Structures are given as C-alpha cells and as structure tokens.
Amino acid sequence: MNTSTELLKGTLSTIILRLLEGNGKMYGYELTQRVKELTGGKILIKEGSLYPALHKLEADGHIAAESVFIGKRIRKYYILTAQGSKVARQSVHELLDFLSTMEHLITTDPRYGMA
Amino acid sequence: MNTSTELLKGTLSTIILRLLEGNGKMYGYELTQRVKELTGGKILIKEGSLYPALHKLEADGHIAAESVFIGKRIRKYYILTAQGSKVARQSVHELLDFLSTMEHLITTDPRYGMA
DNA sequence: GACAATACATCACAAAACTATGTATTAAAG
DNA sequence: CTTTAATACATAGTTTTGTGATGTATTGTC
Numbered sequence A, B: 001m002n003t004s005t006e007l008l009k010g011t012l013s014t015i016i017l018r019l020l021e022g023n024g025k026m027y028g029y030e031l032t033q034r035v036k037e038l039t040g041g042k043i044l045i046k047e048g049s050l051y052p053a054l055h056k057l058e059a060d061g062h063i064a065a066e067s068v069f070i071g072k073r074i075r076k077y078y079i080l081t082a083q084g085s086k087v088a089r090q091s092v093h094e095l096l097d098f099l100s101t102m103e104h105l106i107t108t109d110p111r112y113g114m115a
Numbered sequence C: 001g002a003c004a005a006t007a008c009a010t011c012a013c014a015a016a017a018c019t020a021t022g023t024a025t026t027a028a029a030g
Numbered sequence D: 001c002t003t004t005a006a007t008a009c010a011t012a013g014t015t016t017t018g019t020g021a022t023g024t025a026t027t028g029t030c
Helices: A003-008 A012-023 A028-038 A047-059 A082-107 B003-008 B012-023 B028-038 B047-059 B082-107
Strands: A063-070 A073-080 B063-070 B073-080
Touching: A012 A028, A012 A047, A012 A063, A012 A073, A012 A082, A012 B082, A028 A047, A028 B082, A047 A063, A047 A073, A073 A082, A082 B003, A082 B012, A082 B028, A082 B082, B012 B028, B012 B047, B012 B063, B012 B073, B012 B082, B028 B047, B047 B063, B047 B073, B073 B082
Parallel strands: none
Antiparallel strands: A063 A073, B063 B073
C-alpha cells in the first residue's frame, strides 16, 4: 500500500459527502473522476473502496440512491439526505480541524523552551 | 473507533520520525505526552499503537534504541539513524503534501464551470 | 497505604481500503 | 469489423494499522 493510500483512511466518506454537498447529485464513477481531477491525480479512489463506502453511507441513511438507465447501462445517482447534509457539514469540519492540527504538529518545532 | 482515530491512520510513523528529527532523542512515553501537548489533547497516541510502531521503525532501521536505567525503571531512548533522517524528511514532505491536497479537495467547490 | 503517573510490552480485534475478479455497455482506434 | 479503452456497476478475500484489554513494575503524591 502506498503512502497516499494509507493517509486516505478515514477520509473517503467525508470526501463523498462533500462532493455531493457541492453538486447535489453524482454517481459513483463520476465521483472517482472528480476526485482525480481536483487532486491532479494525487488521490485516486478505487472502485473496491468507493462502492462499499457508498453502500454503507446509504445503509446509514446519509445518502439516497436513484437508478437511471443511460441506454442499456445503469447509473446510480446519489444525493444527500437531510441527515446526510448535517453529517456532511460536521465531518468536513472535523476533517479540516484534523488537517490543521496535524499540520501544526508536524511543522512546529517540537523542542521545549522554543522561546 | 472515533473520527480522530480513523484519520490518524498512516500518520503515526511520520509523527514519530518528525519528533525525533526535532529533538534528537526521545523515549516512548515522552512521545505520547509531546503529541498530547502539541495538539491540545486532540491527538492521543495509545501505547498499543506506539510501541509496535517503534519496534517496526527499529526493525526497518529508521531508528535505533538505547536503554537507560532511571533508578530501577528502564527507559528506551530512540534516535534517528542516517537512513531514518532521510525517511523522516521524505515522509514529512509527503504528509504535508497530502494535507494540502486534501484541504484543497474539501474546500474547493466541486462544480464544473466555476468561472 | 492507596492511587495516579510513569514506562515498558503483547495479543486479539476492528475498521478501512486495496487487489483481484466479475459482468456488461459504449466509444475509439486500427 | 474487431480489438482495446473507457464507462459503470458489484463483491470477496487480504492487508494494514490502530485500538482496547491486559500485564508487569517503579515512582510520586495525598
């Protein structure tokens, strides 16, 4: 497992919720492509991670699915539920808070008596 | 598992390497306390995570241990090896890069045609 | 004397993402 | 027209990493 993959742990559902929050309606494959675009290919969501994550979010009532046929191919659009919107705001806040805490920890000189 | 714990995944060894880089020499328990201080209690490294991580870093040749007796109690100080210094710089860089990528992903409005 | 803090350690478990695999349609390239 | 890539879903088994629980033992505090 590469570094980026390890760091990704715990962030996937927040990423999904955030993208749905900003777009209203997206389908699985679209999510993977959007993350790829927005991160310049640095973060790649794998299908084996994405679909189970979507199913869990749906089971937890955070998102709802709507299946649409595009020709003969099925496409499942997801939207946030009312509860999911709350969770989205909260988990985005928590993630940003964590990111700044981590950055502070890593960039601050850890010696005592820094004065 | 709480949110902070999930997000921590993949960051522990980098945190350890970074603290050793800044301090030269630290022991396990000290590391847990330093992280607690520097993060205002937001990130708590558990003993069950720390010691296996230290042993792995030692086995990989990134850190070296020196046992010291403080009275009758043993204390194991760790320092970076030459190889560990390189790994420290690299993994800190990767982590900071990941943090900024993630922040960008989460804070950028994900809609197309943002212009 | 009891309790909290210091200080190490290991094991069974859980969570989360991955790889590999599978199915199927559609677009592009040769 | 045929092969390959891209689109689009899905699941199973594996791996990684941190946790909780537990254990041992010393030292400081009330």
